[in-house]
Amino acid sequence: MVNSPSQTFPSCAQTLMYLLRQYGVNTVFGIPGVHTIELYRGLPGSGLTHITPRHEQGAAFMADGYARASGKPGVCFLITGPGVTNAATAMAQAYSDSIPMLVISAVNRREDLGTGRGRLHELPRQQDVTRGFCVWQHALTSAEQLPQVLARAFQVMHAPRPGPVHIEIPIDLFPAPMQMPLAEYRAVKPTALPMAPxxxxxxxxxxxxxxxxxxxxxxxxxxxxxxxxxxxxxxxxxxxxxxxxxxxxxxxxxxxxxxxxxxxxxxxxxxxxxxxxxxxxxxxxxxxxxxxxxxxxxxxxxxxxxxxxxxxxxxxxxxxxxxxxxxxxxxxxxxxxxxxxxxxxxxxxxxxxxxxxxxxxxxWPGSEERYPWVQALRDVLPEDGILVTDSTQLAYNTNHALRLFQPRSHITCTTGYGTLGFALPAAIGAALASPRPVIGLIGDGGIMFTLGELAAAVEQQLALPILVWNNSGYGEIRDFMDAAEVEQEGVNLHAPDFVALARAFGAEGCRIDKPEQLGPVVAEAFARKGPTLIEITAP
Structure with missing residues (x-):
């Protein structure tokens, strides 16, 4: 890594990238912004693979799926302000499910913090936004703090209860020089987990x-x-x-x-x-x-x-x-x-x-027509396959009726926080983390939250089948309204042509309406370079 002539030692950004590799990180998810230009100066030559989602929520969901599939922390780079608030929902999902996630965000220059000058992307107290769904936070006040802060971050994500860690770095610290050559910085091995008395x-x-x-x-x-x-x-x-x-x-x-x-x-x-x-x-x-x-x-x-x-x-x-x-x-x-x-x-x-x-x-009662789809999905998911599911009706049936055979085979947001839009970006993260085959399952309502991440899957040429359970709206809430004798409102949605949209992104797309059609189209999806959106017309 080459330093500029004015620097004797590496910058804070360069040291960050170097230490992340020392801690075993090889993939980061983020969207560059004007506040993180100097952060990204440290990326080339670092050995880190950078994945660009289309929304910061997608970045954090990808990091979540990556962590669940690999057992290692997922890492996000976020810009100041809107980057952090956009990722908040995904961070909260990870917090609810105890998923280790390292979120490194920019924050305004140290001289501007708390001044209310109306700087770009300014939040008066940015850490207050994430305080409720992080297991630990820290704001750097000097570049020299970085190695110690990272050591603590990885220790916190190791035990006793992992979750998102948020480190803020003021934008004037990214280019700040460190005090030692890169080769002298070392990762600190997390402490051993406690044994039972x-x-x-x-x-x-x-x-x-x-x-x-x-x-x-x-x-x-x-x-x-x-x-x-x-x-x-x-x-x-x-x-x-x-x-x-x-x-x-x-x-x-x-x-x-x-x-x-x-x-x-x-x-x-x-x-x-x-x-x-x-x-x-x-x-x-x-x-x-x-x-x-x-x-x-x-x-x-x-x-x-x-x-x-x-x-x-x-x-x-x-x-x-x-x-x-x-x-x-x-x-x-x-x-x-x-x-x-x-x-x-x-x-x-x-x-x-x-x-x-x-x-x-x-x-069976009330959902008999979905169980043939569960069996068809079990038939097409390889024994070592990973199923990534969203909050959608078919996923509630797979929760109990679809048997899985290996650890880290079930990645779902139906536990805990229960957000929508999780499965598409989380499946991308899982596919990047593991050589195991991955299938995503999401509803027609949920995929509209994060549909843009199809572009990231196309860029990465992921052989990723994404099943879209299309029941013309928020089917679960519709059923709850009916059970509560509440008139249906806001649950019957206009849906786009998902197949045409997939092809517009450069993915493949198809539409099926019978369980026996699932096997051939999933086999084709696994065989091609790039994602395939498979729209299922719900019975």
């Missing part, structure tokens, strides 16, 4: 070994613990149920896996009547149960494992709280427990099979 493992192991009807609940924080969770379920002959954020952590074909069916009555009864429930890295929130508001009433002992102490008592007070890493704790429990006999495993597998049949009887 020996006495807590001993107590949990005793309760689980003595249990006659244990149950394991997994949340999204257990993404790295699938192997350990499966082994523990087999040792205990215990059914495993997944939150929506945990789909795929345990292979849903496993005979002990009851999938993401926590909202259905028979599963609820089974969980509430278990003599011991082991709940790992889950909030036990209504979004884990597909919007069933009533908390579980645990009649047996409840063991909770979470890195965040506050979550250990959220929605249900445990009999034993273990503040520790999910994967390490499950490994410790595996070491401490003997295996049960194979007959008990067969009995539990039969119980899970019966529970799933009972759940299916609750899936």
């Amino acid at each position: 020996t006495e807590s493992i001993a107590t949990a192991a005793k309760w689980l070994a003595e249990a006659r009807s244990p149950v394991i609940l997994l949340g999204g924080g257990a993404q790295a613990a699938g192997k350990e969770a499966t082994a523990l379920a087999e040792k205990l002959a215990a059914p495993v149920f997944l939150s929506l954020a945990a789909k795929g952590i345990v292979d849903e074909r496993h005979p002990l896996c009851g999938g993401a069916n926590l909202s259905f009555s028979k599963v609820r009864t089974r969980v509430e009547n278990a003599d011991v429930v082991l709940a790992v890295a889950t909030e036990l929130a209504e979004t884990d149960r597909n919007l069933v508001r009533e908390n579980y009433q645990f009649h047996g002992k409840l063991i909770r494992v979470d890195l965040d102490p506050a979550q250990l008592v959220c929605n249900a007070n445990p009999d034993l709280a273990i503040c520790a890493d999910a994967r390490a704790t499950l490994a410790q429990l595996n070491d401490a427990l003997p295996a049960v006999d194979s007959e008990r495993q067969r009995h539990s597998a039969a119980e899970v099979d019966e529970l799933l049949r009972e759940c299916r009887s609750e899936w």
Whole structure:
């Protein structure tokens, strides 16, 4: 990296890019602006790939999808003011779902901060905008702070509960010289995640070994613990149920896996009547149960494992709280427990099979016509595929009815914040993060929020099928209005010709209306360079 003649050492912007690479970042999402010209001077030769979305909300959604697919923080570069406010919704979605995201924004020159001079893009207190949905924030006041601030940012995104981190850099600091050559700057390795105390493992192991009807609940924080969770379920002959954020952590074909069916009555009864429930890295929130508001009433002992102490008592007070890493704790429990006999495993597998049949009887009423589409989607999604879904009716069915087989296979905004427009840019981020095949699923209303990001997918030549479930408006809200006997208003939308729009962007487009048509068009989409918008005419 070449410095200008007036500089002995690299600029703050150059050092930022260098340190991001040291922390393992290789892709950043952002839209350059007049305030970030000097930031972008540090980009060429840095080894970072820059992806340009068409809206800053798209940038942050792409970073979110990238983080969920890779397990590494997604990184955004934003301009001052409107860049930050445009990205706010996507940052809030990431905060709600505990997704690590590093947002680096410009802010006005230090001499202008708080003066109200009416400078371009000025917000009187820019950090106040993001304070409610960031796990940590910092505003640089000198270039020399940068290495320390980045070290803290990556530590915060590592544990105990990740989320967006926002670092503001005044525009006059981007070209400011640092105090050392680049080669002397080093990333700081995040600290190890805490292990469970020996006495807590001993107590949990005793309760689980003595249990006659244990149950394991997994949340999204257990993404790295699938192997350990499966082994523990087999040792205990215990059914495993997944939150929506945990789909795929345990292979849903496993005979002990009851999938993401926590909202259905028979599963609820089974969980509430278990003599011991082991709940790992889950909030036990209504979004884990597909919007069933009533908390579980645990009649047996409840063991909770979470890195965040506050979550250990959220929605249900445990009999034993273990503040520790999910994967390490499950490994410790595996070491401490003997295996049960194979007959008990067969009995539990039969119980899970019966529970799933009972759940299916609750899936169908009111949405029978959508389940052939769920099966068609399962048939076309490769075993290692990633499904990225928006808040749309078909996605609510895939939440519980479409089985997934690997961790980080289910990327959805239907949990937590529940915004619209997520799936298209998040699918782009996931496709850039992972060599695994990706399919996006979004509604005709939701895609209008972020339709412009098709252009970014075309630029990157992503073999990305985007399914648009076209039910001529906001179908879910329409149904809720009907159920509440509220006259339909604002929910029946004029839709553009999505196929023509896709082709105008340089993507491919097609329209289908039968589930059996899905396989051939998705196969063609995976085989071409560039995205394919597949409009599904909803029944």
